[in-house]
Amino acid sequence: MGATVRGVEVVPVRVEVVVSGGLPGMAIVGMPDAAIQEARERVRAALRAAGFSMPGEKIVVNLAPSHLRKTGSGFDLPIALGILAATGQIDPAWARDALYVGELSLDGRVRPVAGTLACAICARRLGLDFVCAADSDPVPLDDVRLLAMTSLAQAAREGGAAAVLPAHGGRAVSVAAVEALDFAEVAGHETAKRAFQIAAAGGHGLLMMGPPGSGKTMLASRMPSIMPPLCPDEMLEAAVVHSVAAEPIDAIIAGERPFRHPHHSATLAGLVGGGSPLRPGEVSLAHHGVLFLDELAEFKSSVLQGIRQPMESGSVMLTRADGNVTFPARFMLVAASNPCPCGYFGDEERECTCTVPQIRGYQNRIGGPLIDRIDLHLDVRRIRPAEILERRRGTSSAQLREGVMAARDFASWRASQMASMEPDGSIEALADGPRRFMIAQAELHAMSGRAITRTLAVARTIADLAESQEIESAHIAEAVNFRVRDGIGGK
The missing domain is CATH 3.40.50.300 (P-loop containing nucleotide triphosphate hydrolases)
Incomplete structure (x- = not known):
């Protein structure tokens, strides 16, 4: 099983391989892009470098569903394993119940590809193991079995057994120590x-x-x-x-x-x-x-x-x-x-x-x-x-930052305390005094409906910073001050 990325979603693709009589060659069907078509040469070279034999017969690779356009070089690994399984060079059972993603180098090494994390999420959704390059991006998922392949030679050497990755998978997370701006x-x-x-x-x-x-x-x-x-x-x-x-x-x-x-x-x-x-x-x-x-x-x-x-x-x-x-x-x-x-x-x-x-x-x-x-x-x-x-x-x-965290905590507490709360920024949530003040400011500055709503949303945030359950006139005044420009550039 392989996968193709569409937007930020991953669509599973079944990789079917048939080796039959005819002129030697490999055909890939199922709306592949140029990168997948080029996989034919990469797969040939990688199989030979890993010690496997390339069959001298007609090979047809079908990427199903055929109506969906497939992109990327991540199909190299499942295509190579499909050929090995079809020719009996590895146990066909090893190619089942797992989603494989990886690009092959000409010497048989497995390289990481874009979208590894999205593919791992797809494998979790399907209940499959996920097999990728050993140095892929880390996968912060604890409920999917992650396996790694360093090269196709690993399949020959270990009989197809892939190394189990740690819970977060891939290479270790490494964030460079950069002095924080203050x-x-x-x-x-x-x-x-x-x-x-x-x-x-x-x-x-x-x-x-x-x-x-x-x-x-x-x-x-x-x-x-x-x-x-x-x-x-x-x-x-x-x-x-x-x-x-x-x-x-x-x-x-x-x-x-x-x-x-x-x-x-x-x-x-x-x-x-x-x-x-x-x-x-x-x-x-x-x-x-x-x-x-x-x-x-x-x-x-x-x-x-x-x-x-x-x-x-x-x-x-x-x-x-x-x-x-x-x-x-x-x-x-x-x-x-x-x-x-x-x-x-x-x-x-x-x-x-x-x-x-x-x-x-x-x-x-x-x-x-x-x-x-x-x-x-x-x-x-x-x-x-x-x-x-x-x-x-x-x-x-x-x-x-301390004020930001306190305001967000207060907003969460406020929401939990009110069973039927009006949406933040609604005029109905205002007392008479703040309501009249907001109306006066909106008329004075010719605010649109969107501007009024957004001004009240800012006032709600200011009230949260002050840990006030009610939006007061002072909060609205500060919000209006930040909304209406009266200095450089004019209104």
Whole structure:
């Protein structure tokens, strides 16, 4: 049994091999892609290198179901074992009741392939053993029997017995020791740090706008330091996406949330997914983590508008001629942009050289519908030299993270205490005073329905940070302050 990856799901494929009379050769049928067709030469060389004989007859390999397009080099191993079983060179029973995934080198070694973790989950679902390369990505599953093959020669040497892997399988998890970035290293910007704490506590999107050198990228790069670790379910979902994209998963298995930072030249397929075969984009690789878009206004407008739907639904559906593929994309958006082409509109120390039409055109590149979906809007100003040189440490990541964890714990407790709770952010959940205050603010700033709902969701997070069961007017006032921009760049 083999498997093919479709999106982040794995479809089992039955590998059938028949050796019959006729001109020597190998034919692979069942809608294989170019990588699978090339398996014919790799399998021939690998079998000979491992000490097996290649039959001098007609070999037909069928990949069932035949209507499904198959991709990837992971079919090398099951095809080779199928040929060996069909010719009686190994016990046919060994090729049953297991799902095999692996690419073969010309000397017979078994190499890892993308999507190993997703294939292991498929094997668990089918109740099969899972056989892969010994140095595959770790598989954090305890309820599937993991077996390893280093080479085809192992089948000849040990009569087909594969080595049993430890519970997490594959190579050991190894995360490089990297010095963690800390918010304490950022001089000033206490208001910005508060905004980041609110965003981390409630999973809200955040947009920073300010001149060059004001610290936008420095602040964003420290967001992972205050995020809570991944829970087991989140870890598995995020690791599967990275596995099928052939991205490292060690840090994710260790509990770290993904932090993706694509360049502003990224294409629509690179950001939301696509290509042939289909590959998850940056929004999916940031699943359960942070997507940081620096120089937001420099992205192509069509690319930016492509992330609006994933921000709402938490997933990306790509439609192709052979069907739909869905990638998960529940991410936190952190974005940064200059307010104008020269970057200094609204700066207190340096004069802007842009005209009003240039400023409006630059900011309109982002688009109102996308901005309306971002919960927190933050104006970031340059810190004065004297404050930078004071070397006074501000609020640290540990302090901010403590508040984030406390807020999330309080939100969980609050939900458990209320049997029939209104959804967070609903106007019905407000007392008369906060309700009137919210209505007044919405009318004053001409808020849309989405803006009102998202402002109240931020106010709910602020109330959780204060461990308050009720949303008060002060919480709404702070949420509105972060929603309505009144500094650099205007409203």
